[in-house]
Amino acid sequence: MNVTKLIRLVVLPAIGIASIGQAQTLEAASTAAAKLAASSVTADFPSSSPEAVGVDSQPLIRMSEWIRNDKLDVRSLLVIKDGKLIFERYSGGLVRDNNYELYxxxxxxxxxxxxxxxxxxxxxxxxxxxxxxxxxxxxxxxxxxxxxxxxxxxxxxxxxxxxxxxxxxxxxxxxxxxxxxxxxxxxxxxxxxxxxxxxxxxxxxxxxxxxxxxxxxxxxxxxxxxxxxxxxxxxxxxxxxxxxxxxxxxxGLRLRPIDMAKLGTLLLNDGQxxxxxxxxxxxxxxxxxxxxxxxxKDYGYYCWINHIVEGQPEFGAMGFKGQFITVLPKENAIVVMTSLLPTDGGLRDATYLQMYRRMVNDYILPALQAGKKVAPSAARQAALTKELRLSQQSKGVAGTATAFNDPPEF
Incomplete structure (x- = not known):
């Protein structure tokens, strides 16, 4: 088996300081493959625990529990803060290298x-x-x-x-x-x-x-x-x-969520x-x-503006069935999601949009706004690691009909 195929089998979400190396699959992989997987994270976004950059992991855990308990078909959900990957959630055995129809x-x-x-x-x-x-x-x-x-x-x-x-x-x-x-x-x-x-x-x-x-x-x-x-x-x-x-x-474009986050970085960093x-x-x-x-008032050049968050700058991209790149300049953060959520409703009030607004406003923003109120701890990291592992092993139920182009690919 070549190293690339091995990485695809073993790479799990980067979940901070105590992340990839703790997964049983990675423990079974070769040292060379583990190093290559880790270096690919560094080349894209350095990984960090949420608390190390002033983010409270507990709202993120509660959000993930809600998604998992309600069996929402959220395939990937990433949060980038200060250029660091602090939350990377996948479900149903999916991994970083899966790509998705972005609509x-x-x-x-x-x-x-x-x-x-x-x-x-x-x-x-x-x-x-x-x-x-x-x-x-x-x-x-x-x-x-x-x-x-x-x-x-x-x-x-x-x-x-x-x-x-x-x-x-x-x-x-x-x-x-x-x-x-x-x-x-x-x-x-x-x-x-x-x-x-x-x-x-x-x-x-x-x-x-x-x-x-x-x-x-x-x-x-x-x-x-x-x-x-x-x-x-x-x-x-x-x-x-x-x-x-x-x-x-x-x-028709298919990208990995980590690459969607790069597009968000371009928007956040004035094209750099x-x-x-x-x-x-x-x-x-x-x-x-x-x-x-x-x-x-909420639309630029193929870009939604304050479509997700009100009261502070926010802009990004939205795709049918729940594909999102959301940029939060005040928080210096980017949120990415791919999903297959219910599509009933209109352009500005679809169910998948309402669900995503809840994720961002009720969980992600409060987590990002913690600041000096939180500090890294082994207990917090262990709780996040456990939840992300459970999420990776769980599988949501599609909220709408699955089209031929919806299944994740490598």
Whole structure:
């Protein structure tokens, strides 16, 4: 068995000072594999006990107990504080290297790619959409004829005025589509751009086409070159490629939670990763500021703002069924979750969203705000270690129908 496969079998959540080395599986592994697993944590985020950075582990334990006792299908839940990994929870035998379908978290990645191109002078929010797409796809000229005033910023802010009627179960915009861009290009220009907030998935398809045209390569390849590799990501895959070779700019990306946290770090640190400017700081500010407060005060450029927390700065990404990257600048913290939770409700009040709000507001924020009230102790660490081990061995019940793309992968 090679070392990579061995690590996949043995690596368990990093849970602080007394974390990985205590797991029975790791005790059975070779010393070399253990060292490699530990070094991979250090290369991403150094691990720390919560109390060592002024975080109270007890609310985190209570949150984990609630998730476990109620059998909520939370596959991963991570908390990064001051650049350190202080809480890493998995369930059902899952490990760090599993990746997950991120659904609309993908949109935020597309926005970051636009920001990179903007910094290179190749694509800007005020660029008109039709000339860029028609130059690369002249066959779509007639389909785009009613969209001459449409700009990139209108697509990024979900205020394009485009209308697309989704067909449940057999929609040609999503998976198994021959030509997704052609479907999006034929959507109806219902309103002039900038008049209404309407969260429709034709918008990121068109943005993805603009990214590909400006970068002169497929969006997934540009993302790998400019984002995934510079951030040291692994086990990533952009699913849902249509018969023309294009992915969707709005869904289909699969990432490990630890790599989702790196995207959160870019948002938190003004586009920097480990001292390197990956995305221009000016773009991060623009992306995380309401694009049109009159239409949607909680939405920037494919970025939700104060969607989870009120009363202090908060922004991040959200995906269907409960995929989240949440940035808490005041706490210098990032929260990441992947899950399969109930989907009933609307865009701003879905059950999975309400559950996640409870996790962040009732448990994670109080834990982060402990400050000098807590100190590291063997008893606290033992309690956290025990709970995370129980969580890793437990398995939640899916809160909604499981689609073909929902199972975790390596």
């Amino acid at each position: 609309s978290v993908t949109k935020s990645v597309t926005s970051l790619l636009v920001g990179i191109l903007n910094g290179e002078g190749k694509l800007g929010p005020n660029d008109k959409v039709v000339p860029g797409i028609v130059a690369a796809h002249p066959e779509l000229k007639d389909a785009l004829a009613d969209k001459q005033d449409l700009k990139v910023r209108d697509l990024l802010s979900m205020s394009s005025g485009l209308f697309y009627k989704q067909t449940e179960g057999s929609d040609t915009l999503y998976y198994g589509v021959p030509n997704r861009l052609s479907v999006a290009a034929k959507s109806q220009a219902k309103l002039p751009p900038g008049k209404e907030f309407d969260y429709t998935d034709v918008n990121p398809v068109l943005v993805g086409a603009m990214v590909s045209a400006a970068a002169r390569q497929r969006e997934q390849k540009f993302a790998e070159e400019k984002l995934f590799k510079p951030l040291g990501m692994s086990h990533y895959r952009w699913d849902g490629i249509d018969q023309t070779g294009f992915v969707s700019g709005g869904w 990763w480990q001292g390197k400017q990956v995305v221009p700081a000016a773009w991060i500010k623009q992306m995380t500021t309401p694009a049109n407060p009159v239409l949607a």
